Amino acid sequence: MKVEEIKLAFNTNIQLNIVGILQGDLGKGDSAIANGRKGIQMAVDGYNQAITVYSAIIPTANKYLDMAKALGEASIQSQLEKVIKDANEMIKASNAAVTKLKSV
Numbered sequence: 001m002k003v004e005e006i007k008l009a010f011n012t013n014i015q016l017n018i019v020g021i022l023q024g025d026l027g028k029g030d031s032a033i034a035n036g037r038k039g040i041q042m043a044v045d046g047y048n049q050a051i052t053v054y055s056a057i058i059p060t061a062n063k064y065l066d067m068a069k070a071l072g073e074a075s076i077q078s079q080l081e082k083v084i085k086d087a088n089e090m091i092k093a094s095n096a097a098v099t100k101l102k103s104v
Helices: 003-071 074-103
Strands: none
Touching: 003 074
16 A cells, blocks of 8 residues: 555544544434433423412412401411412412523
8 A cells, every 4th residue: 555545544534433423422412402301391390380389379378368357367467468479479480480491
């Protein structure tokens, strides 16, 4: 073999090897993204479950709030109003988180 032929064979072999390696790395990156998306969906599901819980708190708190008002229990009334406020804030925050996660 001539020196030029050896150089050409060597360069071609290296080029083919590096392309194969880099294509394999692209596949690893794709797998990482797919796994990450699974994690995002799990987080979205968690937030949606939390929204369901927070949403169920509000009507129950409202029922007892009416009772506290009727009985003149200002302390309980104040605490129930805070629970309702907190639940609404968490619903809002959870919905914002779901929107952000779904945009990824």
